[in-house]
Amino acid sequence: MPPLVLASDFGIVSPYPGQMELAARACGWAGDIVQLWHEWPSFRVDLGPVLLPRLVRPLPLGSVVVAVVDPGVGSDRRVVAVPWQGATWIAPDNGLLSAILGEGAPSYDLEDYRPVASSAHTFHGRDWMVAAAADFLTGRASLADLPFAPNPTMCSLPPPGLAFWDAFGNAVTTCPWEGGAAGAWWSAEGCLTQVEHFSQQPPGRLVAVRGSLGLWEVAVVEGSARQHLDGTLDLLCWKDQ
Amino acid sequence: MPPLVLASDFGIVSPYPGQMELAARACGWAGDIVQLWHEWPSFRVDLGPVLLPRLVRPLPLGSVVVAVVDPGVGSDRRVVAVPWQGATWIAPDNGLLSAILGEGAPSYDLEDYRPVASSAHTFHGRDWMVAAAADFLTGRASLADLPFAPNPTMCSLPPPGLAFWDAFGNAVTTCPWEGGAAGAWWSAEGCLTQVEHFSQQPPGRLVAVRGSLGLWEVAVVEGSARQHLDGTLDLLCWKDQ
Amino acid sequence: MPPLVLASDFGIVSPYPGQMELAARACGWAGDIVQLWHEWPSFRVDLGPVLLPRLVRPLPLGSVVVAVVDPGVGSDRRVVAVPWQGATWIAPDNGLLSAILGEGAPSYDLEDYRPVASSAHTFHGRDWMVAAAADFLTGRASLADLPFAPNPTMCSLPPPGLAFWDAFGNAVTTCPWEGGAAGAWWSAEGCLTQVEHFSQQPPGRLVAVRGSLGLWEVAVVEGSARQHLDGTLDLLCWKDQ
Numbered sequence: 009m010p011p012l013v014l015a016s017d018f019g020i021v022s023p024y025p026g027q028m029e030l031a032a033r034a035c036g037w038a039g040d041i042v043q044l045w046h047e048w049p050s051f052r053v054d055l056g057p058v059l060l061p062r063l064v065r066p067l068p069l070g071s072v073v074v075a076v077v078d079p080g081v082g083s084d085r086r087v088v089a090v091p092w093q094g095a096t097w098i099a100p101d102n103g104l105l106s107a108i109l110g111e112g113a114p115s116y117d118l119e120d121y122r123p124v125a126s127s128a129h130t131f132h133g134r135d136w137m138v139a140a141a142a143d144f145l146t147g148r149a150s151l152a153d154l155p156f157a158p159n160p161t162m163c164s165l166p167p168p169g170l171a172f173w174d175a176f177g178n179a180v181t182t183c184p185w186e187g188g189a190a191g192a193w194w195s196a197e198g199c200l201t202q203v204e205h206f207s208q209q210p211p212g213r214l215v216a217v218r219g220s221l222g223l224w225e226v227a228v229v230e231g232s233a234r235q236h237l238d239g240t241l242d243l244l245c246w247k248d249q
Numbered sequence: 250m251p252p253l254v255l256a257s258d259f260g261i262v263s264p265y266p267g268q269m270e271l272a273a274r275a276c277g278w279a280g281d282i283v284q285l286w287h288e289w290p291s292f293r294v295d296l297g298p299v300l301l302p303r304l305v306r307p308l309p310l311g312s313v314v315v316a317v318v319d320p321g322v323g324s325d326r327r328v329v330a331v332p333w334q335g336a337t338w339i340a341p342d343n344g345l346l347s348a349i350l351g352e353g354a355p356s357y358d359l360e361d362y363r364p365v366a367s368s369a370h371t372f373h374g375r376d377w378m379v380a381a382a383a384d385f386l387t388g389r390a391s392l393a394d395l396p397f398a399p400n401p402t403m404c405s406l407p408p409p410g411l412a413f414w415d416a417f418g419n420a421v422t423t424c425p426w427e428g429g430a431a432g433a434w435w436s437a438e439g440c441l442t443q444v445e446h447f448s449q450q451p452p453g454r455l456v457a458v459r460g461s462l463g464l465w466e467v468a469v470v471e472g473s474a475r476q477h478l479d480g481t482l483d484l485l486c487w488k489d490q
Numbered sequence: 491m492p493p494l495v496l497a498s499d500f501g502i503v504s505p506y507p508g509q510m511e512l513a514a515r516a517c518g519w520a521g522d523i524v525q526l527w528h529e530w531p532s533f534r535v536d537l538g539p540v541l542l543p544r545l546v547r548p549l550p551l552g553s554v555v556v557a558v559v560d561p562g563v564g565s566d567r568r569v570v571a572v573p574w575q576g577a578t579w580i581a582p583d584n585g586l587l588s589a590i591l592g593e594g595a596p597s598y599d600l601e602d603y604r605p606v607a608s609s610a611h612t613f614h615g616r617d618w619m620v621a622a623a624a625d626f627l628t629g630r631a632s633l634a635d636l637p638f639a640p641n642p643t644m645c646s647l648p649p650p651g652l653a654f655w656d657a658f659g660n661a662v663t664t665c666p667w668e669g670g671a672a673g674a675w676w677s678a679e680g681c682l683t684q685v686e687h688f689s690q691q692p693p694g695r696l697v698a699v700r701g702s703l704g705l706w707e708v709a710v711v712e713g714s715a716r717q718h719l720d721g722t723l724d725l726l727c728w729k730d731q
Contacts, residue, residue, distance in 0.1 A: 019417065
């Protein structure tokens with residue numbers, strides 16, 4: 009059976025990812041649940057087009073991905089479901105799914121799954137989206153039965169810059185190297201040396217690495233780019249080629 | 250099949266939650282395991298009555314919840330099992346289950362599950378409680394077969410204050426808003442504006458939010474109350490109404 | 491069914507543990523996955539002999555353990571599989587499995603599982619090791635069908651010192667107390683009091699605890715040794731007995 013995949017900006021130290029998983033079980037979902045990532049940068053909905061499709065590769069056929077990134081929780085903003093590449097994507101209608109929608113995928117309205125009598129208004133992931141996901145996964149519901157959500161919110165691609173720092177202190181950037189995208193990161197001393205893996209340069213060297221997400225990463229060999237660059241990419245610039 | 254639910258103060262960076270899960274598999278538990286939360290505030294057994302029942306809503310029928318919060322590990326203190334709302338709760342006998350016991354649930358003694366020849370005395374969650382949980386979940390054991398644990402340890406409700414900071418920097422407090430509980434958080438400038446969701450106030454505003462756990466949260470709209478309040482609630486007070 | 495067990499130095503805040511799990515699902519592994527620990531100290535391959543076998547006790551029969559600790563990723567270094575105690579261990583050939591290999595277990599070469607056309611070279615755990623693990627777990631492959639990997643990399647045991655700080659601030663050390671190993675941690679004031687559990691000494695006391703991994707831990711009762719010792723063990727020394 010395909011998995012339920014959860015991603016959010018909740019933070020791994022919070023109880024909210026675990027509560028989402030427990031809610032899925034309470035909804036009767038007995039298959040796999042993948043806690044993919046809960047450190048999505050706060051409020052960075054604009055990173056959706058760059059990160060979301062890349063984080064889920066490879067994605068098992070039939071998966072349901074629930075992705076929750078603010079702002080908008082609790083308000084009247086819609087929750088939408090979108091079919092893409094054999095999977096169903098559920099997210100707030102705030103632009104997070106722009107890349108998918110931009111490819112022409114239709115957007116469906118999940119208002120029917122909104123809990124009528126829910127007392128709290130701040131945890132749609134647990135109380136709303138996961139219930140819909142369980143219904144899709146178990147076949148109790150189908151996108152074909154839902155109304156369209158016209159004019160979904162779209163956001164534009166983010167400028168070249170930082171997507172997130174990983175735990176090694178590597179800067180995962182918004183700049184793709186896959187698919188023939190051409191460009192390079194530059195410091196005051198010139199174009200950063202581009203490598204395929206760290207063993208190609210000596211320890212301490214600042215490099216641009218072809219990262220595993222298909223994005224350029226700025227890294228220090230056997231060190232921390234985050235420390236080296238004092239937590240910003242301000243001293244670097246990106247030049248298209 | 251209902252899940253095994255794990256909660257503790259072990260910290261998510263430690264290997265102990267993973268070791269509990271592996272031990273459950275080694276005990277033959279093949280069903281679901283939910284790693285609910287491992288950032289319970291250290292030694293705050295008194296938060297049990299406020300947090301524990303709220304973290305597990307909704308709780309699948311037949312679940313077994315193993316909750317481990319110190320102090321007392323390794324000493325002669327008992328480990329108890331308590332039935333409540335269709336689930337079985339396993340915890341050290343240090344007051345963590347006070348809310349449940351206060352509703353009249355009987356407490357059972359898990360001494361029979363204590364490993365006789367165990368060499369280490371500091372990881373009852375892995376070596377003791379999980380083994381009992383696996384037996385309850387698989388039907389190899391039943392509370393009805395166990396001796397009562399008379400006079401379980403009880404602790405009183407915590408005073409109004411901080412339960413924990415979540416990853417957004419929201420202060421989850423010990424003060425309920427659910428169930429008709431009445432009261433409010435005040436600053437020097439008056440009663441904190443109460444909201445149901447963040448979109449009701451402009452960014453930067455300090456507010457009291459009806460949180461998803463049924464507890465008041467003190468938050469800054471699109472900001473961090475933890476930073477705003479310098480990591481304490483000292484400048485705020487709670488007034489019953 | 492036995493579980494797939496994942497351990498690494500990726501850091502729990504990174505998306506990489508979740509991506510490994512998703513890749514295992516995409517490879518068709520429908521059984522249990524245990525996210526054991528992803529805070530292995532960076533580059534400390536030498537801790538493999540001390541930590542790896544201890545972290546997985548108890549280990550279900552037939553488990554496959556995938557352990558990824560750098561350096562070496564992306565380069566020409568091999569990935570090996572080693573049978574030990576009824577389980578299969580998969581790791582880079584950089585010494586991480588020294589304890590197991592030192593007991594005479596044969597080492598097999600996983601070159602056949604190397605993705606030929608993979609574009610990124612920096613995430614062997616997701617793109618290489620997990621695919622092999624899924625094949626072993628499902629019976630699609632067997633170690634008996636693979637070529638030997640002669641002369642596997644070995645590393646020597648680490649000196650007495652810190653293995654890692656856990657979330658309580660306890661120093662888990664590299665010094666075993668199990669199996670009759672004899673020795674003690676000393677401060678300027680003499681031999682640290684040795685305890686089996688924390689309740690044996692008053693709060694604030696610096697002690698040596700028989701830890702749950704079978705290693706001596708340096709701890710402060712109801713406090714943080716990490717704070718007490720300012721993040722190092724420099725003021726302590728280990729004496730064999």
